[in-house]
Every structure is written in C-alpha cells, then in structure tokens.
Amino acid sequence: MKIKRNERIGALVKILTDNPNHLFNLSYFTDKFNAAKSSISEDIVIAKKLMEDLELGKIETVPGAAGGVKYIPVLTKEETKEILDEVCNKLKDPKRIIPGPFLYMADIIYNPATMRKVGNIFATQFMDKEIDYVITVETKGIPIAMMTANALNVPLIILRRDSKVTEGSTVSINYLSGSTGKIQTMSISKRAIKPGSNVIIIDDFMKAGGTAKGMVDMMREFDANVVGIGVLISTKEPEAKVVKDYIPLLVLDHIDDREQNVIIYPNEELV
C-alpha cells in the first residue's frame, strides 16, 4: 500500500508523539510506510518545521547508524506560565482550605491531563541531564512522577513507606519528616536501581525537605547520583530547606484560614 505524504506526516507525528524521547530508526518508518529513506527524511524535515512553528514540542534527528528521530516534549516559557497559572488559580480557591490549615489538591494532582503537562514541565527542566530513573515516594507524588518519567522515557521508581514481602530483599532507611517531626521509614527493593545511575527526585510537596533528603540518602545506598529535585509546590517558609538545588513549580506563601485566603504563585525563574 502506497501512503501519501500528508498521511505519512500525520502518522509520523502520531507515532513520535505517542513515544516521547524514544529514538526511532528511520527504517522503522520506511518499512511501516513502504517509502524510500529520502521521502521519510523529507517528511521529518516538514514535521520538524511544523512542530517548531506551532510550538508543539521538538523533533530531533540523531545522525549515524545508531541514529534516528525522536520527539521531545519541550515547553516554551509561555506554555509553562500558562499551565502554572492555571494550576495556581485552581489552588487559590478558598474552598480548598481544610483544617490544619492544608490545601485540598487531590483533584488537581490526580488529574491526568494536568499532570501530563506538569510532567512535561519537569522533563523540560531536567532534559539536558542523562537521567536513568525518576524517583518518588508513595503516594501523592506518584502521578506527577509517572508523567515526568513518561515524558523522559525512563522508568519510575516508587519508594514505599514500609517494606513489602512481594519486593524481595529491600533496603530501608529512616528519615526525619520535617513537617510531622516524626521518624519515618522508606524502603525499596535491592534490585530496583542499578548502581551508579543518574536519578531525579520528583514529589508533590516540600516543606522542610526532610522527605526529599530521605530520598537523597536512599540514593546513596545505590551509589546513584541525584542530578535534580523537582516539586510541584514548595512552601515559602522555612526558606532554608534540608536539601538544596531543588526546583519548585509553585511557591506556597501562606494559607490564611481566618481570612479564607491562599497566597501561592509560580516559581518566577521558570515563567
């Protein structure tokens, strides 16, 4: 079956978009579309240009025998701002204030369409590192970390709050949760992480940074290098967290239970 150019371009974009950061050899497309390599190369040039012109991410070609073509879900500053403003405006709703005070945000951080975009923001921030795994700890950070891992095309690793028999031999560490002031445990299967890997840590919320610090310590057990830490929301206070070099997407300044007011804003360095 002969496939026309505009059909090939549609299909090429579909396949690349479905598989972010996955490198496809050109022969994958010459076989699938029953077309010459030169035609596919021209298709890629057109696809590349349209993605750039319309700011739909980036198509990158890698030369050489082991090369090919891949889609990178990179976002512009404007898109990042638009996404973060939208999330921020939802979080400002005083109906979200619950005794503590805390902010109810499960409906936002479990929303796939929103987290897909947030995952692309994190992927854009950490794209230049050679990342082997995205690390998170159960539970609320998982959807964000999953979508970040999806955008980067690397495995997700979930640290558990307790060790499970279904995981085989595990490594456990204790850490001090700054928010609760309590000693907590996290554990992970010994076989989960290859020694010497590069990882990024992704979580939903950071106050003092104790949980992120726990994850950093855990990575040391695997001789893994933490090349980045990203959180959806960090609190403004305390300003000195127990980890440094973390990227918050939003900064929570204050929840005023009495005045029913939430002060939260996007990280200015990103927008």
Add this chain to the structure above:
Amino acid sequence: MKIKRNERIGALVKILTDNPNHLFNLSYFTDKFNAAKSSISEDIVIAKKLMEDLELGKIETVPGAAGGVKYIPVLTKEETKEILDEVCNKLKDPKRIIPGPFLYMADIIYNPATMRKVGNIFATQFMDKEIDYVITVETKGIPIAMMTANALNVPLIILRRDSKVTEGSTVSINYLSGSTGKIQTMSISKRAIKPGSNVIIIDDFMKAGGTAKGMVDMMREFDANVVGIGVLISTKEPEAKVVKDYIPLLVLDHIDDREQNVIIYPNEELV
C-alpha cells in the same frame, strides 16, 4: 501565517494524540491554523483515514454546535496480543521469583512506556461506558490506573491505606484482604467523588478479590456505580473471586519456586 495542508495534518494529529478523548471544537483548529472550516474538515477526513489505515487509534467527529473532533486510543486485538505477550514473556523470567513465592514486577508496572500501552488496553475495554473516574488503591496499581485515566481523559481517584489530615473529612471502610487474611482499612476524602458517578476500578493484582471488593463497597458510600473492574494480573486460583465481572489482562496460573517456572498467559478473551 499560512500553514500548508501537510503541516496542518501533522499538527492536528499531534494535538489530538496529546489529548486522548478530549473533544476539540473545530474553531480551535481554524483559529490555530488560520484556515477555513472547510479546510479543517478535509484535514480531519485525511487524518481519520490514515489512523484507520495504519491502525494508530481512531479519530471521531461529533456533529453539532457542541461537537468537534477527538482522538480515541483504541487498540486492535492484534496490538493487544502483542503488548500482552511482551509483558507475559518478561514476567516468565524465573529470575523474578522471590520467596513466597511472589513475582518481582515493579520494573514492569512502573515502566511508563509499558503502562501507557496497558492503559490503552483498559481504555479500549471500557470505552463504551460513560466513565467519570478511574479508582485504584495505593500503591502498585497507581501507574496503571493513571495511564488508564489518561487514555479515558477522566480523573484518577486513589484510595489510601490510612486517612490523612491533608485530605479533610474522609470516609473509611474496613475490608478483608483475601491474600493476607487480615482486616485492612482504606479511606478517601469525602469531597473526592461526586455522588451518582460511574467508575471503573483498576488494580495491578487480584488473588481472592478482597481489595477490589473493598473498593466496590467504598463506592457504595458515594452512591457510585462500578461499571467495570480491570486488573493487570489475576491468579487462576481461587477461580471464584469475591467480585465478579472483572477483566484480567493476564492470568497467573502458577509460580513454581523449586522448578523455577512461571506459568502466566494473556486472558484469551482479549487476544
């Protein structure tokens, strides 16, 4: 800026693919591409045909003023078989057997590329229902449930093993875990689910079905209708689970610790 047809088709497919089951009004594309409605309609016809011809999912048009166009990540039986065979073959590796015996599978169920496909399988199975939420319980089912929710474009709801202060008022229930024989608790914020909703339950593993039954019972507290239950793996024994009408993707027959043999196969009704 004037955008050519083959660029428009590439961009249209990109935007639709990025947002499964999201209905776009035609004016979204006429504005974005600075093109006439008739041109966009022709683009859609071409995109629709190429998706069908190459089995890349489905583009559906909804007529009327509130209508538009959307991408549905539906899979053919052949694709479903291919995905399930691949997962099955990985799970058969005797190196995965851990004392219990259990199967180590974190690397598979936390792999975004694999779970994206598995999410599309579940979405294909439950697509004809009017689904409001995908429900799961922490922890290992979350990535699968997230990708299913993403494919269906509905929110994910995660039931917690204990109630958290950050969730406000919660509803909790106790249930009997058939695997462990222990009474366990699950809880969820009262505001998480709108009464009268249609939900599907997605989890990674089912033995006796106690956990799924707990989720069904929890849904009753919200007057929610469970319109489907999907699990990645169900054990062959016991054949009579405490829930009925569940769809397993894989059936685990036996883990033979001594012979280092794992017998697992795809659900024959799906492939």
